[in-house]
Amino acid sequence: MRGFQLLSTVVHRDPANQQALGAHLGIDRTVLTYLIDDLVEALLVERVPAPSDRRARKIIATPHGKERLKELENKVREAEAELLVGLNVEQSAQLAHLVSELSTSIHRAQPGMNPCEEMDALG
Template sequence: MTTPPTVDADLGWTLGTVMRSYMKLSEHALAGVPGGPRSYLVLTAAANGELGSQLAIAQHLNIDRTVMTYLLDDLENEGLVERKPDPADRRARRVLLTDAGRELLCTLERRLRQAEEALLGPLDGGEREVLRSLLRRIATDDGGHRGSACDVAERIVAEDAVAAVPTSRRRRS
């Protein structure tokens, strides 16, 4: 009979502990932002500019349209974003960062980097890069077919959407 490993040797325990620590540090870093982490993601998507429309950002971030409206209302009331009609489709609203939104986003990114540094404090620079690289490889592995983080995120969102449809409404093949 072998002795069971200690809890600190268990991958699930280790990942859970690291994730809880990261969540606590990142929540602190994003404190005071209307909408918290979700709004940070919206600001990041708006800064990128590729998605543009309110609906596209909501779909990309897997945020309910109604929730997205409330998040944008709060961000707009704080002067962080503007919603303007899309010249190509007047029904669509483009989400644009204001100067204050860009400034806040830079501040939040610095705070998150500091949170990451605090979390990874026990590791030296080389170990940090190895850890990030290994985690990125695991996160973007798709059953042996590696993809980008965006590819994996889109696959997960699509799987979640299918899972959300009641079984009685799914097409049978």
């Protein structure tokens, strides 16, 4: 899950450097390093010098990483459609909005906490 989140953030948000990526995802530096190492090894991302500071590293998706993200996003869409089959379009949008609001609220209250894990803990 964290790999998907990282890859999605790199592609869709284009953080300036590795530190900004970690801050956005709320991932500790040491954990982030291991996660990036795994994605580099899988040829999904690469580290390049950050344009704003050559000492810092920017994480970019490889062509393979971008293609893999598209595949994963399609699987997520299919799973969402299956899960929400009993709801109309308006209800689906309302549910997505409420879940997003809850996740954002959790992130604001505890920036280092993974919102998915916190929501699991609520259950």
